Every structure is written in C-alpha cells, then in structure tokens.
Amino acid sequence: MRTLVTGATGFIGSLLVERLLDGAQQEGKEPARVFCLVRRAISGTWLENVPVELVHGDLFADATLIPVLSEVSHVIHLAGVTKARTEAEYFHSNGETTRHFLRLCARHAPNLQKFVYISSIAAAGPSPDGRLVTEDEPPRPMSIYGRSKLAGELACQEWRGKLPITIIRPPVVYGPRDKDVYQYFKQVKMGLRLRLGRHERKVSMIHVHDLVAGILLVSEHPRAVGETYFMTNPHPYDWHELGQAVATAMQRKTLSIAVPEAVAPMLAAVSELGAKITNKPALLNFDKVAEMRQYYWVCSGEKARQQLGFVPALSIQAGLQNTYQWYREKGWL
Template identity: 40%
Template sequence: MKALVTGGTGFIGSHLVDELLRRGYDIRCIVRDTSNLKWLDGKNVEILKGSLFDTDFLKKAIKDVDYVYHIAGVTKGKNYQDYYRGNVETTRNLLNASLENQRLKKFILASSLAAVGPGDDAIPVDETREYKPITSYGKSKAEAEKLALSFKDKLPITIVRPPSVYGPRDTYTFELFKYVKFGFLPGVLPDEQILSLVYVSDLVDGFILAGESDEATGKVYFISDERIYTWKEIETAVLKAIDKKVIRLKIPPMILYSVSFVSELVFKLQGKASPLNLEKIKDIRQKNWACSIEKAKKELGYKPKVSLEDGMRLTINWYVENKWL
C-alpha cells in the first residue's frame, strides 16, 4: 500500500508517517522547500518538494497512491483569509487532484473539534452536532469539511476530528511544561471547564482505522481519549509527570484579553500572525471542549490505549531526553 501524507514534517503528521512505515506502507510526503525535515531524516520516505497550490504537481503526487492523508493545515493566521487559504483551498486542490486517481481507496481529512465549536452544556458533543465554530480557524475547518463531504459521491472521503493533541514533538504542550519547569503553573482556563484530549499515537491509530475502514467512507469521526477531563485533572497529571512543586498563578480574564489585544496589535503592525490573540483567548475560555468517541468505537473498533497520566509521563520524558527541557 502507498500513502501520500501532507504535513508529514509536523507534530501529528510525522507520527502518522512513523506508524504507517511500521505497518509496511510505502510513504510519500509533500514538503515545502523551506520545510524542516528533521522528523523524516533517515527514514524510508519519498520526499516530494512542491506546493499544495500547484495543480499539476499535486496530480503527479497523487496519481499512484492508495491513500491520501491530508494532515497539513494552518493553525495560526493574521486573518480569516490566511486560514481559508491554508485549510480550505489546499483541501480543494487535493480533492480535485485525487479525482484522476482511479486506485484511490480513501482520502482522509484531518479536521478539528473546533469545526463544530464548544458544547452548549456539560454534555460532550458528537457527530450529530451542527457547525457552530467560534474562531476563524474553526470556521475554516468547518468549510474544509463541507467541501470534502461535497466530494463524497466522487471520492471515498473520511473526516477525523481530534480535540487538543499532545505527545512527543509537540511544541504547544511544551510551552506549558516550560512554565512548570521554572516553578509556575499559569491558570488561564475556567475551573469548571471540561475538555477532551488525545495522545498522538491514539490519534494516529484513529486515522489509520478511518483510512482502512470501508464503513467509514463518507463519514465523520471524533477521535479522542476515553475520558473527559477537568482542567484540575490535567494540572495534576502534568505536575505528577514533571515531579515539581509549583506556584499556581491565576490570571484574570481581563488581563488575558488585554495582553492578547496588545500582542495582536503589535504583530499585526509587523505583518505577522500573533501567537496570542483575542480569538485564542475566546477559544480557551469556553467551558466545554469535550467530544464523544462512541461512534468511532462502534464503527471503527477504535480504542484509545494511552491514559492521561501515562501520556504526560511519556511526553515529559521525551522532552527531557531530547533536551527540550
């Protein structure tokens, strides 16, 4: 079997490449000229340098593969157009290029819980939830999903929606561990917030199950951990993994919004995307970012294997071993 992976140089995509290789797949990765190939170096991967906006290039890249895993995407942008271009237009280009591949078994689109937005109450959302994204990122992911599903009569499409993902190579979770290492644990989330998480290897299993399942064609699945967590439970797991006493710093929402406003303004003047902006604060301040995986368990046979405690321990050990911490 041959699989094309976009985003193979990134956190999630590189783990997917590793597991597909372990399972005997031939792997082809589309990368940019500026991509850092450190997670692919030394591995039996065919590297194609090109653009997701180059139609002829994409047709050649896809022409003889069995699976397309579209993992690449934009998670940080200056405006909605950045997200639309990086998440919707790239998906459209790949879908159109895939139409000429008669051997294609599955086109798997990596989406996000953000596409449907946070839950309205304390009940985890499931796949019947209508689209209610609250950020530009979420709106672009929703549009990418709608676009992909419009092709389901022409192509075998499956969409996978993870919540927040963590594990080795993740730079987002790493920022939290850096604060903890120096003895501080910033409190920015509501105490009553519930949320889902998924360890990266469990997500990769979900991607592959979705890819290999005929029943999954034309459908959408949440892939997450078995449990729903409170922020307090996540804090406890982090502190246990790093084994360090910390000072908890509760940051009032007004300060968060003020700092993000200034950050957004400064980066905008520089023509760059701010890592901290008003939409991001709005996103993390929601009280319900939890999702149900019952559909994936029933139809795909999905079963997460890594607990929060083990996942945090594995992640921190990797950060230490690789001298990130």
C-alpha cells in the same frame, strides 16, 4: 499501500509517516511507499533522513501532484494552519487548499481507496453545557480557525459521493514533538499552573500516538467511508486536574494561579503586535483567546469506538508521562 501525506513536516504528520513506514516493516508486508508533499527544504525538519518520496510544492502544485495522485491508494490530508495572521490566511490554508486538492484527487487519483481529512473539534465548536458533543450535532464553530476547518469539511462533503472520504476531528493533541501543550509543561517546570478565570473548564485530549493509530485504522476500515469521527480519550479533563497530572508526571510542586479573564485579550494584543513586527502568526491571538474563554471543549469518542473499535491505548497519565520523558530526553525541558 501507497500513501500521500500532506502536512508531513508537522507534529502529527511526521509521526504518522514514521508509523506508516514502521508498520509495514513490522507486519512483514511489502515496504510501504510514502509520498510527502513538502513546500520547503526538509533539512532541519522531522522528515530529514526519513525514507519517503518527496513531492515538492504546495496544495496548488498541480503539475507535481497529478503524477503522484495517479499512483496512490491512500491520501491523508493533514496540511493546514492552526495559527494564522489573518482570517483570509486561515480560510486559504484550511478551506480553499482542501477544496482544490479534493478536485485534483477526484480527477487524477483513479486508485484511491481512502481520503482522510484531519479536521478539528474547533469545526464542531465547544459544548454549551459540558455535555460531550457528538458527530450528529450541527457544527457550531465559534472561532475563525474553527470556521476555516469547517470549510474544509464542507468541501469534503461536496465530494463524498465521488471519493471515499473520512473526516477525523481531533480535540487537543499532545505528545512528543508538540509545541503547544509543551508551553504548559514549561509553566509547570517553573512551579506555576496558570488557569484562566475561576470557572470550571474541561477539555478533551488525545495522545498523538493514539491519534496516529486512529488515522491508520480509519484509512483501512471500509466502515469509515463517508463518516466523521471524533477521536479522543473517553473522559475529558478539568484544567485543574490536568495541571496536577502534569505536575505529578514532572514530580514538581506547583502554585495554581487564576489569571483574570480580562487579562487574556491584553496578552493577545501584545502577542499580535510582536507577530506583526516579525511577520509570523502570533502564538496567542484574539481568535485563540476566544477559544480559550469557552468552558467546555469536550467531545464523545463513542462513535469511533462502536463503529471501528477505536479505543485509545494511553491513559492521560501515561500519555503525559511519555510526553514529559520525550521532552527531557530531547532537552526541551
């Protein structure tokens, strides 16, 4: 297998790359060749000292991408932004890059067996009433991020007849190396469990190790060509239960505090102001707050189970335990 991975310096991409390299070794197969598109020096990133072949540039670096595309059998496209400063930046990084990259693959990757695009539940949108959203429903993204990921999906659909494409829509991904759900672990360490408002809020989640296993399954499975899949733990979690599960994993006593919904936009305003000063995307912006105010980010993993036999190995409790242990070992908590 000769795989080009975009977004390999990131949370999910870096673990995927390691699994690609380990998997071939464990199964006694010929060593996997893994090409990683990187747009900056890799020292200090998860890719440092990992035996991959670096392809320098971004998704518009045609001159460096074309020779690699002529060699690869698989492309896993994770590069994208989950936080950006402007709407234009979201659409550029998630939509236009994907459209351009697909065009390059169609023209210059004659041996391509699979192109996997990592989209997001945000492209499908939240559930209006708590019912698990399925792949056959029309997308209803409500955030700029969601619409920009949907733009990436629409670009994939344009090439579906010509390229062997599969789209994966993960919900919240957590696990070692993640810095988002990590913020919640930090709160619990301080003895707090903050939740937005008093309304029930549910969320689907998947541990990064399970998602990586799902990406690899999709990349080899002929049935997956032309399909879109949610990949998730079967049961969504209520924020309250989730907080308790994190507290249990960390063996912490916590106080649950409901933050009034009206406070969230104010926090976003402060965070966006700080981001303007530092010229970096805000951790909490108005778009993220709009997403957080939805009650049900829940999806069904049934299609992936039935068509591909994909079943996550880790329960939420085991996944949170594994994540907590990693944060502790690395001194993050």
